């Protein structure tokens with residue numbers, strides 16, 4: 373939190389209490405007069421999508437079951453302005469930055485943070501991606517200053533986020549580390565430090581308190597404790613990410629200690645949903661997010677979540693058996709979660725029965741906000757030279773045109789890069805790339821830099837791999853891998869509409885029969901020339917779209933030991949810079965028989 377919020381907390385705490393407030397009310401005050409309204413507007417997993425996200429990342433199922441185009445900063449701004457009233461606090465559940473498109477990534481995501489400030493965001497939980505460039509860089513984003521290597525952005529010296537980043541379960545490993553995370557607590561800092569003495573040294577402010585209608589509202593930040601396994605270790609080597617529930621309960625005690633009864637958890641962890649459901653449905657399959665939502669202290673009134681990029685509104689039971697909201701709003705700025713509630717002025721606490729939530733799809737049928745449109749255009753113009761940076765060379769066109777086997781040269785090249793990028797860390801043995809995710813071809817002549825010399829620019833690479841998908845690795849058995857490959861073909865139980873041949877890394881070969889019935893088309897799978905057995909465990913790399921069961925590849929969902937690694941674009945750029953100039957890989961990894 374900033375000093376602003378807690379200073380105000382300290383002052384107000386000295387002059388008011390629930391009892392004082394009650395005594396000032398007339399004896400016959402109506403119930404309405406004893407409560408004040410509060411509206412929360414929440415975003416999660418924005419991932420720097422200042423421009424409207426494209427492809428599947430830019431589509432969302434709305435409340436009527438229709439698939440609509442959604443997201444984009446200027447549209448978010450229009451929707452936020454329409455939804456915000458004088459009782460509104462805007463909050464977020466992490467991954468606002470990291471794994472972002474070039475327009476934001478090229479400037480270490482300062483444009484995305486500035487956009488959040490322009491939206492009026494007040495508090496955000498850190499997500500795992502806030503640590504993508506390390507803890508020191510996150511602190512720079514929070515506190516200001518120019519980037520230590522790349523210097524200031526074209527907008528000048530970075531002033532720091534105006535909103536508060538919070539993360540109660542992020543602690544320093546060293547128990548003697550000096551922390552400034554509690555500085556904003558002012559006079560109450562000593563008491564809080566005592567409370568934390570056998571807990572740990574916070575690396576980030578655990579809570580932020582915002583005032584609305586004379587009542588302090590406490591926000592507790594949490595980030596998935598799996599962060600160390602999905603973030604580059606070097607940047608977080610001094611930190612530990614501890615159990616979210618335990619940390620939330622400690623943070624809740626801190627809030628109690630400073631007199632805050634209305635308590636909201638913003639957590640960057642969530643659950644999967646049943647496909648095709650309304651964003652307002654509770655179709656979340658109980659998992660890591662549900663554990664947190666049901667187990668944190670009953671003092672906590674609601675749990676707004678993120679990380680899994682799903683939309684859901686659930687009512688769960690807290691440990692005392694009382695209903696508690698558990699929500700998430702998709703990703704990439706496609707959904708704003710609105711939570712309306714009343715706060716009881718006597719108890720200063722949230723009236724749980726009054727909580728109403730609604731997931732609004734950020735449609736693009738509204739007029740985009742003028743100021744934000746200009747803001748985005750400015751950054752788009754600035755990034756143009758970055759887009760023109762050379763990242764590799766090719767000998768001739770490398771296209772996404774499918775060969776008879778279904779492979780494309782570019783798809784195979786991408787798969788090879790994905791395997792190379794996930795071997796270390798993810799222990800990947802093979803990689804599979806969805807053909808629909810190869811969005812454009814690389815052409816020898818098409819480069820804007822040195823026309824006709826085979827140079828591939830970053831912008832061209834980004835056009836091929838624009839989704840900022842994460843590379844992931846899961847363990848499948850040989851039998852599950854065969855099922856996955858059968859799911860490439862139409863006629864199976866998951867209604868694959870078209871045959872979609874996954875692009876395999878060079879070391880994975882197999883045969884499929886065009887005439888064999890569905891379920892027995894695939895045979896002769898080999899990894900590095902060695903036949904695959906049904907019982908064998910195989911580490912399979914793919915982007916998070918596929919691993920989540922995208923394109924009806926449901927067998928990926930049976931994968932275990934999920935590991936998340938770099939962005940797919942980063943894996944691709946790395947591959948483009950290797951063994952230059954690159955010739956198109958052969959499309960002979962799959963053998964087709966009639």
Ligand SMILES: [Zn+2]
Pocket residue numbers: 467499500501640678679680
């Ligand atoms: Zn995340």
